[in-house]
Amino acid sequence: MERVYTLVLLCAVSALGIKPNDVKNVSVTDRTETELTFQWDIVEGNTNYTYELMNGSGQIIEITATDRVVTQNVSSLSPGTNYSFTLYTVSNETQSDGFNFWAVTVPSNVVNVVVVNRKETEMTLQWEKVNNHEIYTYELDYKDGEKPIPRTNLVEQKVENLTSGTEYFFTLYTVFKDVKSSGYNFSNVTVPYNVADTPIVVAFNDTDVIFKWNTSNKAYNYSLENSKTSRGYINIIFTQGNEVHISGLNPATNYSFTLYTEFFDVRSTGYNFSHTTSLSRVTEVKITRSLTQLNITWNKLNKNNIYDYILSPNNGTETSFNGSSEGNEITHMYSDLTPGTLYSFTLFTQVNGQRNGYDFKSITTINCMSFTWDVTNSSINAIVNGSTNITAKNSAGNETFPVYKNTVNLTKLYPGDSYTVSLWNYLGSEKLLQCSHNLTLVPNSVLNLSCTHFSGGYGLAVIWDLPNGVVDVVQVDVDRQSFNLSSNTSQRQEVKNLQVAQWYKVTATSFSGDMQSKTETHNCQTDPAGVIAGVLVFFLLVLIICAAVYLWFRYGSAKRNKSSKPPPVVSNVTKKNYKPIPMHKFPEHFRHMSCDENRGFSEEYEDLSSVGIEQSNAAAFLPGNNNKNRFSNVLPYDSSRVHLTVNDEDDSDYINASYMPGYGNASKQYIAAQGPLPSTVNDFWRMVWEKRSQAIVMVTNCTESGRVKCEQYWPLDYSPCLYGNLVVTVKSEDKAQSWTLREFNVKNKSSSETRTVKHFHFTAWPDHGVPFGTEELIKFRGRVRQHIENSYSAGPTVVHCSAGVGRTGTLIALDVLLQQLDREKEVAIAAFVQQMRLCRPLMVQTESQYVFLHQCIMDTLEPKVVALSEPLYENSDMIYVNAIALRKYENGSKI
Template identity: 45%
Template sequence: MMKLLSFKITSDHLLLCVFLNLLWGVAESNISSTATVTDSKATTTPSLTATSPLTTSPMTTSTMTTSTMTTSPMTTSTTTTLPTTKPPPDNVKNVTVLRQNVSSITLKWDKVNNISTYILQYNDSGSTKNENISATPQETSVEYVVSALTAGTKYVFTLITVFEGVNSTGHTFTAVTAPRDTEVFKSVGQSETSITLQWKKVDNILKYALKFNGVTREINVTATTGDNLMNHTISNLTSATEYNFTLFAEFENVRSSGVYHIAATVPENVKLVTVTQTVNSITLTWDKVKEISTYILRYGDSDLPVKGNSSKSHQNESVTYVVAPLTAGKKYNFTLITVFEGLNSTGHQFTAVTVPPMVSSVNVTERSVTSLTLKWENLEKNWNYLLQINDSYVTVTPDVPPNVVSHPVTHLKPGTEYPFRVITMFSGLNSTAYEDFTVTAIDCASVSWRVTNSTIQGTVEGIFSNATASNRQTHVSTGGNNVLFTGLYPGATYEVLLAYERNSKRFEQCRQNLTIFPPSLRAHCEYSEAGYSIMIAWNKPEGVWTEVEVNVTGQTHFANEGEQYIKISGFQPAKTYEVSVDSLSGTVRSYEPFVFLCSTDPRGVIAGAVVAVVLFVVLVCVAVFILFKRPGLMRKKPFIGASKLSDKNDKTISVAKFPDHFSQLSADDNRGFSQEYENLVPVGTEQTRKTAILPENKARNRFNNVLPYDWCRVRLTTSNSNVTSDYINASYMPGYNSNREYIATQGPLPSTVGDFWRMIWEQKAKRIVMVTNCVEGGRTKCEQYWPADNKPCLYGEVLVTTRSEQKELSWTLREFRVKHTNYSEERTVKHFHFTAWPDHGVPQGTKVLIQFRGLVRWHIEREGTGAPTVVHCSAGVGRTGTIIALDVLLQQLDKKRAVGINSFVHKMRLYRPYMVQTESQYIFLHHCIMDSLQPDENIYENADMIYVNATALRELR
């Protein structure tokens, strides 16, 4: 209980008492007081209100009432009465924070017993704030906005209910203002599946919320202390997609209003680009990337970068773009970039090339009988060329640094037109082909020209369109390949020119000077010097001649041009001599000599007769003496050795007489050939073959009756301990220059291939001539004894490698590298394989075999004849003998202008049995010689009427 006090205040102490009374009242009783002071001079009524409640107890409040009484003008009497205590109103039950922003907090609470007066206390920036709140009586709740606050700040509020001057104890709660939004929010990096965002921290707030694609995804991000800028990467996104981002700063679970940013992911690269090229453009086609229609294509080369941007929009699912103009035959580096919302993909890189240009021109710089040289300009070092000529292809790589390509083409046929195509190649692309043609030259010297004293005639193999013979006048041949010039001046030298013209092009095929036969002379003789000399005289013929040749008694005498007689001494009187007179133009003599008999003057005949009688008597006496002293000497037969020929078999036929000889043998269905061939059958058969028939050697023979003679068989060395036999079915054969120019052998068996290569190595052979196929008519004629490819193959102790193989229509040329395992030396062996000889009989014509023989002979002459040439077919006698005989006989024909076919076949059979095995082969040899003499005639063709002598022998070929 409070005490009720009563006191009197005088005028002198009025102010002090009032001040103390008031101070006391406030301090002690939490009393709101009003004091009225009356002065005799003036009346003052100060009003003091204490706004800070003073609580005396939780449940009571004291109220003091003061009464003022005026007793007189100078005195005032004041009486204070303390009433009974009131309880404080209830506190607000709950305060709801409706809204928060950076500068205000909106609060809401229900009225307390419909009280409308409230006081809100809080501290802001170090000062205490009191805000009186009055609500309307009609409202059941109070909504109040606390403004002018600091963003991102936590406030402690006390809400006091005020009723009739009495305050509640106060409801204390906290609330925060929303933080500010960041001032910087941007994307700093994008890829196909991620976006990196960057923002500036807000008042060192560490918590942020990131929403994107509306509210479908939200990420809470906690920043680190220290750095002012915050980076955050969002992964697992979809390429080429635009995202809407909202960034909230978060303070005490209250977020800022949020800042917005739009960013997109980088688009994917194009997966595949299809390239189509021309000479000056490249067409690119690719599938769209997620319906994106904007692309950037960058391209250029290392020498001069070319930057080009191009975009293309299409409604289709693919994009096609033509890059032009470009340089032909160049390589370009491209980068194709996909563009989406201003973002570029990393770029799809690829290369493409333009088609190389066609060669502008091709020149034939060298042209021979069997080779050509083509030349063209090369504009780019990285280009290659494909040369097609006569169905064969070769890749030509230019030399560096020359800008001109020069390529030789060899092994061609003489006088043949060759179309050719040159294609530029670059990085798998080919240019349009440059097409043209050329022709190989003709070897005029190889033509068998038949010359008379007024004509030149010859059959020329090869292409040409006109032929002329020029001296003072030009003569033209109109006979096609059968060239004929008539009306020529005897003994004159003509330049024969063959040319080929087509498509305004002219090719000189061959040029040769030919001197035709000088005029024939009509001569006679006259007496001179009593028969001891003669004088040969002749008339001056029409034509050109440089000398006159007179042959008599085996001596030759010459008269110069312009002379019309010659005097020759050294004869006997009353004798008749055969005189031959020829005219010569250079080295060419008249077609036939003029032959006549010349009788000397008979005045010295007596002396000559006496001498003759004396000589006759002497010869008779000598003969009688020999007959009586050595009668057996006259009966002894001459001996024919194994390798010697009798005089009878040395017979040769001159070129002039051979056509008649051939005609005689061909008469009556080749009766002469048959007789000659039958006489050859027993030749050499009496010679021994002991080694060949030994039991250990029988398996090494392909045929039991084709065995080498002991005296001329090839012997293998047996120095190696692994070798026990020196036997191989092979024989040395004579040639034109020696008796060991060839080795005739059988085609190797599977068991003798090693022996065959052993023989090649030991004999140092450089050439092998094969005139059979490995399989003919379904039967094996010869084991293949060389590698089927370029890989080395070991045969016994000899390692063989095929270095090259060139196939022609009728033969194949190979070159082998040969090495013995016991030596470091390597050798080259050429293989001439004639493939056009039929299983039975002879080739269909002589031409191809003569050409083949010429090829082999050319290599023999070039490489030397120091080592024998190995020749084989199946048995090593029929076709082998024919090709050896043809080679020797053509040499004989060329050097002696005569040929002895029968005598040479006879000689070969003394070295190996059955050489030139059949009569048809024997006849074929004669046809080869005949056609070599008469190349303009139809080439001999094998006829069905030519029979094979013995069926058993046929199997040996």
Template identity: 45%
Template structure:
């Protein structure tokens, strides 16, 4: 131990000597070194001063991972120590500035971004250190990672980035800067609002530490374009849906998203697209995006379904003159269908258990082609549609056939392609055209007429009719028998068929049905007399076109006895005449006065009692309705000489629907409103006589668009309680009458009148409505019943009499219940044909009930004195008689029964009204 102690003392002394020698070596050469010997026992005291610190340490450059420091040398000392702490602990860097620069520049690298550092610069000189000069600084923060745009709208962009620990942020775009601090959010999201739509923005994100920004990270983002204003479905079929939208900008593209798929639509392709290869009867949800620089708008949504398939078949199973019955196979799971014809749509609902669906379309025109389109419905979307053409049948019985003993001709109003007439094995084909003509027929034979219409390989039977043509003409002669009291008539047998021979002699008709014999003997004649005889062949109800007429003289035996009796009778007559002249000479004078009196004709109307009406009807019907034709033609000139000045005024002509149906001046309805805005009191309407008064009805035309207000004005002023309409607004595609009532329950103004429909009850052949009418200048409100008969063709007659008789019962019941004495308005299109027929039917049925007689011809005559053309066609005139005839049939209901049933119908309508009233309460 002692040895080690002495060794250490010696070593320390040697080390001290080494430093002293070194100090001497570096001393200025002019300095005289002081030599200190070891043998001198003198103690020397020496003090060494440490070097000075640098005056200032400055930060020249700051980066994320390095800091560059700068200071000036102290007394040109080149050696320094640099102390600092980092994440790995305390560090020292030895710096020896060997160049000749006065400033020392030192970059310290491998630092941590965004971190505060304390640097101390120590000057080293002569083995001594200065106390050190310190400076505090920090590294620049690093940029944020994953800086991107995550959401774009029209007015905002949402940015996102990964958080940098313990730093603030600054976002710069354009001239805008937005600083903010983030706490615990990661990733960081920032929504930049108040931007301009469809605009490019350059965003720079800076991380901020100690007011120092990072270098910044840049992105470019775009605000979203606006959505299209509207997107609609413009077409659907079984496998595709067509969408259309309003374009936003001609330069914008679009993206349509549906069912996990996307369709990109360039701006050049417009604003219409069809999405194909879809599944039938399926709902699809579509979202349409406007695209700008690959940025989408928020999107517009629309839902649509594909159409159902069409039915597999559509056929006509029955055609009548006014009806067509269609049948089709039901599409699986589809119960609703739409049938379109004549621009009208009818909804048809099938039941779940039926395989085939049938629909009868009624109220059609005879002999007319109709095009049908059938659509299946799925969520109100129609299938592509199945088209079908059918034709209504023709009433061949109503054709005015001209029949001779060898031909049949007639003009058929209706659609047909071919017409044939057949008798057993013989067939005749008519030439093409509306006129059917068959020639070279066998006299008296019965032919079956068959009219067909062919369309697209389908054949429609238009009508079947049987006609017997005129039997052949006969020639005959006679012989007298039985001493002049009988005659014997014989006739030839010409080619042809007949069922009987009609012999007329002495105003008596004898029918011979025995076709084996061609002769007949007729007794009870007077001898020595010449009788006019006619012979005609009969085939059913037809007779030879020209009866064979000849004279036949009876046997002259017995003439003497007859002459004697004649002389005696003459003598008796002479005596009686002389006696009368002697006793009553005034008879001759009276007769002369009568004969010389006025010759004015004063015919009494013909009234036919009930018990004689069938015979009267039969007499008018014989010879192809010859009696009807004569009566009707005699009515043609009635009333036509009366003036119609007001109707022909220039201002009033546009108010007339037809220029040949003008009201007579003496009985026209005059509008009397005092409204200054009304310029005319004219309306095409006449007062009409009835059974009870001379103004029981008003016959008028169907209103025109320009006369609807006048029509309601007349209803108000005449205090009308009932309107009878016997036309449809449109028939065969032509407007027959303007709809003059509201189409819904909302009140509608017609001039100064407010009209509201309270209820509407639709039946098979008519519609019952009830209106309330109120004048805008008063509180008075009136009720008007509307009786609308829908099954009466223009210029024609209804299918049967019963329906019209029942309808008339409804009207008559209403008139008698009201009992106001106000006229009932009746109109069709012109206000003469169907209008005159229904008025006449109402009056005749009243007369029939109260007088047990009718005078049809006289009443039509009377109506024509009040309005021209009343009961406009011969068919309507015949139909009027047929209505009376059917009313008398034993199997038909009595008038009382009809009224009873009408009460039930009227009660149903009243119940419906009460239901509506309670629903609105």
């Protein structure tokens, strides 16, 4: 009924032309940046409306809704704009006066926000005004709520009271007439704090360092920078952790670092600190010492070329070394120094003008032979320099004594024993050998020297007791006759062919090496009861001599022409006194001896033919020894033969070898030996080991002219060979045109001791002859002499050929005579050959070798430009081979 009433009323109003009523209120139910949604109540049942924008045209809205509320959406609007509307009620083409209202669209958001300044507890934000409108305001919302923003074109907002190193989330609203934009969301962080304390150094060296610092936030990263290096800058960033290892730094350099705390991409202001790299020093040098030189060697520090070095002697000029131009090992030699002198040095490591020094000392060696040694039968005394301690070593062991005020005083030593005296210098904890010298003490004199007569009054038996200590030989002299007896034989010497009822002066002297005791003297009388028998014997001898002379003149000449074997010598030969020839007179002497086809040489050599042959060689004929002799007429004398040590019942002390004198008073400087037989090779090496020989000189080839001259007593290759109890290994081999030099390692299986033995092998010397020229042999002798003089604690030098007399004697004589020529400026060739023949028969076996000795001395004084065209003299003397010893070997053994 009510609806009908209303309709009737409207029809009446329309018929009368009355305006409908306006909408009483319009509300905005939704808005966006481009749309507005309005809502109002229906006015008096009217369903038609129109609205008008101030800058647009109206629109008729028709609605057939049953609801009493009208909803209208207006689109295509501009953001953030205030729109004015007039809403008309329409009825029968008549509209109301209009209801005026306004509404705004949602403003646009800010496009971008930047941080123009930030600190640990604040940051300043900046953005551009939306659409450059002055009508907008802004609201910033973060954890503490909204903050009003002043109206400027470029809007800045300082946000304070923040926490350092923290990420904040913001929403920035554009506001127009109390209408907010949807909001611009962004986040940013405050500056983190620097580390609180200076980073500590965990580890460092010259070029590396490890820093560590405290941190309270594991989310922080850290970066380290230094911009003052030659490589640009160091920039190390860590994602986690609070430790950094920096390498590649320069030693002795100060570096300034800045340590940044980083949170996201924001750094702290930076914590500044510095570190100076260290400069290490060389801590070890190697020094090779000699009399006048010190050779100093060290390795580059850390194998790095950045270091330079300065070597500074205590009193001298510094020497610089550039590390980039030197190898990994740097060497410098100081020459022309004083023997036995202590030198101090500082080796500086240098970088960037900074130094770090290593102090060290060394001392030059000394020559033991330069001191005067006072040797008695129980002590050794000397004034020395450059040493602090001395050791005296004999077969019993070592004894060490201090050197007090440069004085050596070794007491309570064993008479006649040989000692290796070594001078040492204790330099801090280092024990340095200064020199070593072999000395033999004076032996004690023989005891209880006495005589008994025998042989019907024509002989004396000299008897004595050996003293305490070492005695090698006892020399007994009776009536111009001299007898050398080994201490191992009985203490008795029988002297025959004396006169009856005569007094004789008998002397006895003990020898140890080249040292002799005080001579003991005793007067002895032969038995007077044999005078009558002596007279009868005298007449009988006269008759025999007359008969012998007659037979000699009648038959001797023809017999001598038929036989090539020299006649046996049956009489003793008195030792002649050969005078040395001064160096300046030797050329004239040589020319004189060479006249008439070397007549002078022949006569002098003939005088030496029977020297020493009367001496006993009984040991060579003992059972078991005879087959150890290569030749039947080259047998060692009992007085000078080499004795081997007897350890087992099957051992023998015999070897065909003799001690030979050297220069001066050295009575056992050499051992002249025959070339080893297959059965004596072990004995040969046993002799080398027991006598502590450090050199073997071989002047023969193993095979010559198809005949075996010497058994090869060393390994054929570099594989070790066992000789008795000794293992011999070839360590090296160096071949030249005329000789071969080898080095052997000799190891004793029982003691495991190892020694080095040099082997000098001259290969250009024919048997029974001489080399083609003198030059090569003189050079070879020089090498041997150099080794002998450089060898500490060396025993006798072993020299051998085949028989051990011809080439062996020539080489020994050449070595001694050249020493005599150098030191005394004179030479006594005949005297030394005579001395050798008293120790071993047939030394310098042929006349050609005797002449060759003179030629060597001559060529040393007047070196020749052109070598001789042929040997000086050829001697065809033969040595008779011991067939018993060699028959089995020559029939079946290989060379």
